[in-house]
Amino acid sequence: MSRTSTDTVSTRVKPLAGLLAVLASSALVAGCATASTDAPAPTTAGGTDCVANGISVQNWNVGEAGADDPMLAVAALYEETTGNTVTVNTVNVEVFRSQLPTYLTSNNPPDVLKWLAGSTTAGFAEAGQLLDISDVWAESLGDLPEGLKALSTDTRGAQYFVPTNYYWWAIFYRPSLFADNGYSVPETWDEFIALAEQMESDGLIPVGIGTSGAEWVATSWFDYLNLRINGPDFHRALLRGEHDWNGPEVRAVFEKFAEIQPYIDPNSSGQEWQAGLEKFFNKQAGMTLIGGFLPVPDSVGDDIDFFSFPTIDPSIPRVEEAPTDGFFSPATTSNPECAKQFLAFLGTNEAQALLRQGANIATNLTFPESEYSDLVKKGRDLLAAAADITQFYDRDSSQALGNAANAANARFIAQGPRVLDQILNEWDSSSKKIIEEQGLD
Amino acid sequence: MRLFLRDRIAAILMLGVPLALVLSWVMWPALQSIYISTLRWSGTSQPQFVGLENYERIIDDPMFQTALENNIKWLVVFGLLSIVGGLLVALVVHEQIAGWKFYRSAFFAPIAISFVVTGFIWKWMFAPTGVINAGFESIGATGLTANWIGDPDIALWSIIIAATWRQIGYIMILFLAGLKAVDYFTIEAATVDGAGYGRRLWYVVLPALGPSTTTVIAVTVIDSLRTFDIIWTMTQGGPFNSTQVLSTLMWREAFGNYNLGYASAIAVIILLLTLGFVIIYLLRAIPKEAR
Numbered sequence: 001m002s003r004t005s006t007d008t009v010s011t012r013v014k015p016l017a018g019l020l021a022v023l024a025s026s027a028l029v030a031g032c033a034t035a036s037t038d039a040p041a042p043t044t045a046g047g048t049d050c051v052a053n054g055i056s057v058q059n060w061n062v063g064e065a066g067a068d069d070p071m072l073a074v075a076a077l078y079e080e081t082t083g084n085t086v087t088v089n090t091v092n093v094e095v096f097r098s099q100l101p102t103y104l105t106s107n108n109p110p111d112v113l114k115w116l117a118g119s120t121t122a123g124f125a126e127a128g129q130l131l132d133i134s135d136v137w138a139e140s141l142g143d144l145p146e147g148l149k150a151l152s153t154d155t156r157g158a159q160y161f162v163p164t165n166y167y168w169w170a171i172f173y174r175p176s177l178f179a180d181n182g183y184s185v186p187e188t189w190d191e192f193i194a195l196a197e198q199m200e201s202d203g204l205i206p207v208g209i210g211t212s213g214a215e216w217v218a219t220s221w222f223d224y225l226n227l228r229i230n231g232p233d234f235h236r237a238l239l240r241g242e243h244d245w246n247g248p249e250v251r252a253v254f255e256k257f258a259e260i261q262p263y264i265d266p267n268s269s270g271q272e273w274q275a276g277l278e279k280f281f282n283k284q285a286g287m288t289l290i291g292g293f294l295p296v297p298d299s300v301g302d303d304i305d306f307f308s309f310p311t312i313d314p315s316i317p318r319v320e321e322a323p324t325d326g327f328f329s330p331a332t333t334s335n336p337e338c339a340k341q342f343l344a345f346l347g348t349n350e351a352q353a354l355l356r357q358g359a360n361i362a363t364n365l366t367f368p369e370s371e372y373s374d375l376v377k378k379g380r381d382l383l384a385a386a387a388d389i390t391q392f393y394d395r396d397s398s399q400a401l402g403n404a405a406n407a408a409n410a411r412f413i414a415q416g417p418r419v420l421d422q423i424l425n426e427w428d429s430s431s432k433k434i435i436e437e438q439g440l441d
Numbered sequence: 442m443r444l445f446l447r448d449r450i451a452a453i454l455m456l457g458v459p460l461a462l463v464l465s466w467v468m469w470p471a472l473q474s475i476y477i478s479t480l481r482w483s484g485t486s487q488p489q490f491v492g493l494e495n496y497e498r499i500i501d502d503p504m505f506q507t508a509l510e511n512n513i514k515w516l517v518v519f520g521l522l523s524i525v526g527g528l529l530v531a532l533v534v535h536e537q538i539a540g541w542k543f544y545r546s547a548f549f550a551p552i553a554i555s556f557v558v559t560g561f562i563w564k565w566m567f568a569p570t571g572v573i574n575a576g577f578e579s580i581g582a583t584g585l586t587a588n589w590i591g592d593p594d595i596a597l598w599s600i601i602i603a604a605t606w607r608q609i610g611y612i613m614i615l616f617l618a619g620l621k622a623v624d625y626f627t628i629e630a631a632t633v634d635g636a637g638y639g640r641r642l643w644y645v646v647l648p649a650l651g652p653s654t655t656t657v658i659a660v661t662v663i664d665s666l667r668t669f670d671i672i673w674t675m676t677q678g679g680p681f682n683s684t685q686v687l688s689t690l691m692w693r694e695a696f697g698n699y700n701l702g703y704a705s706a707i708a709v710i711i712l713l714l715t716l717g718f719v720i721i722y723l724l725r726a727i728p729k730e731a732r
Binding site: 097098100101102104105124127129211212213215266267268269270271275398399400403407408410411414415426430433434437438 | 481483484485486498503504567568569570588589590591592593676677679680681682693695696697698699700701703
């Protein structure tokens, strides 16, 4: 009798104890969060026994987490080839974005995190929150291009990022639609506008886009117009806040933007980006400006192609946008040696073959040609021939500046030149405020 | 009455555990928010004390102004529509007209659906090629079709319609409970005195619904101030920030822009607004119950 009652008590006490532990740790985390976050020096993992000291990878995806996530295959391959242990945690990209500061300041951070190259990550590196992996670059990542090495290097000259795959942006079209209607690929802006006009008179939506809940898609139009009209140096300077968002150069961009705006799907702001793409895949829309990540349905198959955003000022060399994804480690990882081993593995062709999904291009220059489809080869050549590469507005500036740009550009696409002054003035004042208060990262 | 030691321990445990939970999960984070609202802090950077600067920023932030205006529009329109709608439905159902059980279930059914799912359903219906526009087109009323959640002038109202659709059933249930408590003999006495339905409603039923109305208003105000999920699923505050409310703006600043100090300042303002309404509610509700 007494025995059973003791048992009951102990089972009752356990959840309570667990609860108290949770309370204590949540208070601890909250306390830490506002305390000093100076990055402590990394501790050594004690030799390189990465079997017992397995690492954890914080992964994200844009859709639903599934068994087909390439990261799981990469982890399995790594475990198989090295015998080391890797655990993968996958969340939705928006969850990841919101949790990233927490991951980096946690007492027990993930050892390796997947994220985006560019200013978005550089800010963490400049603040000393990312692990210096210059030795990994020197020893194992010699086959990655110099340009991407520069993109992964902080102002002190140390590398902090392993880029694994990238994709290109371009104007996509369906070759069969072009053949049926006798359209040809435009090379100049005037040809592009003429084609849009022709498509409209043929009953097509010339340019498909959906910005509901995804206003960033609209910003690709600004990026390309600015790169074609004012060039990459001005574009970068603008993103650093050295020019006005309502100044003459940006107004020149919107003059051209206004020429194509009437041909962009008038329902842009009411449909999600996937719905915009669906119209393109259904041949209701003739063209769409999108990245190589677009999920091509089986019904479309090979019947898809793209052309570079048309030239506007022939004196400006052709620049393309190529957002790059990759991995880094927090400076506070308890297991830097094993994390570095894994990061080195991510630079290999074997790992990149798995990570590179769809129209993504592997960063390793020795990646076998035969793995690429004709479309991806064409995309890779487009980027290889580009005079310069940018990432994307938010990746080249900051989340907050990106949000300001997204609202402005999505609004211009939906409402056109009649609200231009208001758009530019709001964009200018909100961007300047962000830079004044947050700095650039 | 003397409490035995065992009872005392039980009482301390039973009161202590909820108290500990409230202190650590409600009070502590609230105080923490107030502290963070005085910082400039990205979540990973070295926090920097800036005093009331975040609150000064709020004053000239046009986006905050839009969000506050939207919250007020939401409060007034969503509040009125759902309270008046809920009351009317409750009155009709209470009369036990033919099929009243069906109507009661039909109006209550949306409550079983979360705001997130409600948002997805209505987003799908409000899509440019969705069933609402298709319905108008099929009856030839093409003038009534619209870009429901894509047009910044009407997007907020579209979301309010969706939210009201769900809320009416909830308000109906609260009023039905109140109607059940209305003294039947008073109504009968009024009928004998020759009062018609309208006068009975105005002079007997509605005054007797006073306590329910206080609860309904408090629930509606709090629901309005914390509204987030349905906006997030339908527009994420867009198009072009035209449907931002305080809570979505707070989320965006905290987790989209890593601007935790500013986001906390918005959170504190939401807290103060909510507290204000809750205190008014308590001042009205408690003395009545104590009587």
